[in-house]
Amino acid sequence: MGGLREVAAPFVVPGPSGVSVRTRLKGLTGGDEKVLRLVGDHLGALASRDLRARCAAGPDHDSGQWAQRKRVLTEESSSRWAGSVTKATHDQWALARRGLLAYIHSLRAGIRTIAHRLSLPIGEKGSKRAPGGYRSRREWFAKSRRLHVLEDRLKAVQADWQAGVVRVVRGGKRLLNTRHHLEAAGLTHEQWHARWQAGRRFLQADGESGKRYGNETLRVAPDGQVSLKLPAPLAHLANAPHGRYVLAARVSFAHRGEQWADRVTANRAVAYRIHEDVQRGRWYLTASWTVPPVQTLPLAAARANGVVGVDTNADHLAAWRLDRHGNPLGEPLRFAYGLTGTADHRDAQVRHALIRLLHFAGRHGLAIAVEDLDFTADKTREKYGCRKKFRNLISGMPTSRLRARLVSMAAELGIRVIAVDPAYTSKWGARHWQKPLTSRTRKATRHDAAAVAIGRRALGHPIRRRTAPPPHDQSDRAGHRTVQARPGAPGREGHRPRIPGPRTRSVGAGRGANAVDQNAHHRPGRSAEHEPWQQDSLPLSL
Structure with a gap:
């Protein structure tokens, strides 16, 4: 990476x-x-x-x-x-x-x-x-x-x-x-x-x-x-x-x-x-x-009730509601708009899509998470060569218009907007969320997965559903590493704390003290088998 x-x-x-x-x-x-x-x-x-x-x-x-x-x-x-x-x-x-x-x-x-x-x-x-x-x-x-x-x-x-x-x-x-x-x-x-x-x-x-x-x-x-x-x-x-x-x-x-x-x-x-x-x-x-500047709400308060992640595209807004733990709730949302016709017609289409999004966020008391997009460098014709359709797609995305409209309309309704870094949201969202969110009755798109990734980043959670597994011994030596432990949690990469009592039903109380130290167990290949106090097998003549 x-x-x-x-x-x-x-x-x-x-x-x-x-x-x-x-x-x-x-x-x-x-x-x-x-x-x-x-x-x-x-x-x-x-x-x-x-x-x-x-x-x-x-x-x-x-x-x-x-x-x-x-x-x-x-x-x-x-x-x-x-x-x-x-x-x-x-x-x-x-x-x-x-x-x-x-x-x-x-x-x-x-x-x-x-x-x-x-x-x-x-x-x-x-x-x-x-x-x-x-x-x-x-x-x-x-x-x-x-x-x-x-x-x-x-x-x-x-x-x-x-x-x-x-x-x-x-x-x-x-x-x-x-x-x-x-x-x-x-x-x-x-x-x-x-x-x-x-x-x-x-x-x-x-x-x-x-x-x-x-x-x-x-x-x-x-x-x-x-x-x-x-x-x-x-x-x-x-x-x-x-x-x-x-x-x-x-x-x-x-x-x-x-x-x-x-x-x-x-x-x-x-x-x-x-x-x-x-x-x-x-x-x-x-x-x-x-208008006088309004004191910005703290980030922790803005995302207390969860967010609705929004992925901006050339013809629609893909959105998904997430709770404060980063779990997707309900079904994906799509707010379509057209960018054809006169400037007034295009502006009306954008406003109509945004007001539908804002009404949904207002009903559930959610903040809106969007990408802080800037396509200044990506609009050059030299970056993508002959990919003219892709260049036109990027140039046609009304990022600045959506940003200005969303901020002003959300301020009127008292809805907070959280901006996140757009790096890798589409790629990582498709890798980690598109398949899990797809079922027999629902087909999640890359845009839906990107909306989930944007929402998780706004909430302060990693985009991945679960971190990489421990490098050895499954979990005992390196300890569990899952997204349930927040980045600032003490000892999140260390050993699991010792919990009094048996670890399984077959082990008596007080036998879990050495769960961390694998060398204390008599297992094949462990150093405990070669200790000097280990008893040799009995001779056959006895």
């Missing part, structure tokens, strides 16, 4: 740090929509200009430059609008910077894999942990050329990283590229231009605690009235005092409405964002705020 990597300890996943809810702006007049577009286009132009200045500053940007950018924007908007724009710009630059670093890691992983496979003879088979050589001279030659391409890309990207250069598109790179393929996208130029303008508008404002209703720039009153502070060049469009514009629409939040009302009534910070869905012809308002 040499070469196995160290398995990290399980931990209770902390709850979400923020809340976001959305509602539709119904009843907007033509004048309201015109004002929203004018304000959004004006602030969007300022955001584009500020983003260019932030990218030019690079990693040497400091608080003084930030203050200078804010002063420039304040002259054409307001101090609060300028603060929201500069913060959003910095967040966008930081996101692009993290994406560039992830791309560097991906290129390095691909270069290492190709270089390793090129160094092997053609046709050599790989192992479970490393790929083998390429199948033909043609593939070897093509990959050698690709190696040079990746090395050139890596040099260019590393130069950008050192210089602090990032490439950001306000409105989205995908929408920008769609401009060159309008026929394939089924759009006219006017339709594309409307989406492009809507994507580049800026209508979001950060909240401020202590201000009226938690936001001075975009304000939503408890009765649902929405008003916004107009930038200085558009102040003539105001229909309310102090340069404000009040929309005709009234809003209400069906989800978390009571929490939102409590915050705005207490003048606690709430951030808002207004955006237009051009395809549907609708306007939406999104409210978000931070």
